[in-house]
Amino acid sequence: MFERLYHMLVKEFIQVLRNPRMRAVLFVMPVAQIIIIGYAVNTDVRHVPMAVYDLDRTPATRDLIARFEGSGCFDVVRRITSEPGIQKVLDSGEAKAVLRLNRGFAEALSGGGTAQAQFLLDGSDSNTASVALTYAARISGDFNRSLLEQRFARSAGVRLDAEPVTLATRAWFNANLDSRNYFVPGVLAMLVAVLSIILSSMSIVREREVGTMEQIMVTPIGRLEFILGKTIPFAVIGFADVALIALITVFWFKVPMLGFPPVLFLGTGLYLLSTLGVGLFISTVSSTQQQAMMTAFFFMLPAFMLSGFVYPIANMPKVVQLLTYLNPLRYYLVIIRGVFLKGLGLEVLWPQMLALTALGTLMLLLAAGRFRKTMG
Numbered sequence: 001m002f003e004r005l006y007h008m009l010v011k012e013f014i015q016v017l018r019n020p021r022m023r024a025v026l027f028v029m030p031v032a033q034i035i036i037i038g039y040a041v042n043t044d045v046r047h048v049p050m051a052v053y054d055l056d057r058t059p060a061t062r063d064l065i066a067r068f069e070g071s072g073c074f075d076v077v078r079r080i081t082s083e084p085g086i087q088k089v090l091d092s093g094e095a096k097a098v099l100r101l102n103r104g105f106a107e108a109l110s111g112g113g114t115a116q117a118q119f120l121l122d123g124s125d126s127n128t129a130s131v132a133l134t135y136a137a138r139i140s141g142d143f144n145r146s147l148l149e150q151r152f153a154r155s156a157g158v159r160l161d162a163e164p165v166t167l168a169t170r171a172w173f174n175a176n177l178d179s180r181n182y183f184v185p186g187v188l189a190m191l192v193a194v195l196s197i198i199l200s201s202m203s204i205v206r207e208r209e210v211g212t213m214e215q216i217m218v219t220p221i222g223r224l225e226f227i228l229g230k231t232i233p234f235a236v237i238g239f240a241d242v243a244l245i246a247l248i249t250v251f252w253f254k255v256p257m258l259g260f261p262p263v264l265f266l267g268t269g270l271y272l273l274s275t276l277g278v279g280l281f282i283s284t285v286s287s288t289q290q291q292a293m294m295t296a297f298f299f300m301l302p303a304f305m306l307s308g309f310v311y312p313i314a315n316m317p318k319v320v321q322l323l324t325y326l327n328p329l330r331y332y333l334v335i336i337r338g339v340f341l342k343g344l345g346l347e348v349l350w351p352q353m354l355a356l357t358a359l360g361t362l363m364l365l366l367a368a369g370r371f372r373k374t375m376g
Helices: 002-017 020-040 059-070 084-092 105-110 126-156 179-201 203-210 213-217 223-251 261-284 289-305 318-324 328-342 346-370
Strands: 048-054 074-079 097-101 117-121
Touching: 002 020, 002 223, 020 179, 020 223, 048 059, 048 084, 048 126, 059 074, 059 097, 059 105, 059 126, 074 126, 084 097, 097 126, 117 126, 179 203, 179 223, 179 261, 179 289, 179 328, 203 223, 203 261, 203 289, 223 261, 223 346, 261 289, 261 328, 261 346, 289 328, 328 346
Parallel strands: 048 074, 048 097
Antiparallel strands: 097 117
């Protein structure tokens, strides 16, 4: 058995690595993609371009505008002088937000009343708009609190040197709340899934198309040996890509790896067991490489969307949440982010490891059951 498996592995490695273009696809393209996508997947909202329409032009309005500029969240790119200018800057995209301060703003504040201000947002980009609205609410809240403290001090004849309650906040595992630390490990998981599923999904079909399946049929190789011979080379390539991309993640993007690499590679091995099983199953039910590739893409799109990579699983409908339990990417994202950002070990991640083991074993058994040493 081991001799037959050895020759099968040699054949597969030669077939995959003999083409220079294929070697570039396996090892160069993942590096290029992690660098490009790693810079692209950034949901941090900073320096939102903002226009100001100040009809009052008083120290109070200048103080509020200065708070927006000094926050680091907004950049004033235009001072509007007329009402039509508001729609013009929003339509053109020159500004994503407009702060409108009405006449009588300072007078209302000095009289103890409520001053009116309007904050207009370009809602076509809902993520940027919602984050910018949160920033604006926080800045205006700080401005209001400062005014109330001044009024209280004047009315009571006392001086307030400190706030009665100070809230100290601290974010664990990602102190600066950098979204890249959250998304880049997820990109690693996606790239590994794409490579392993696409390559394995075309492996058996390729044997049929090039005519080498006839030679395999006359050999004494068994069904399990054939499946292992198709799986192990892609698993080795997957491990090499994970190691390469992990190094780029840590040393290029400065994403901390707080956990132990052996835990990451154990999770990777179980993850590859699942993705390669899916790819081989697709290969056994496809007639051509084109059909296998299309089927793989149709599988990967919902797998990415239902993994929790972008959209929280808890926000999905209950029926859809149940489907995510069949998605290996869901479990691997927990493992890879837990190892990178939290330093978790097997004592915490064993449920995800167990789920990947069950899914991978099931998919490989289904692929082996579907495979027949026939030309059909």
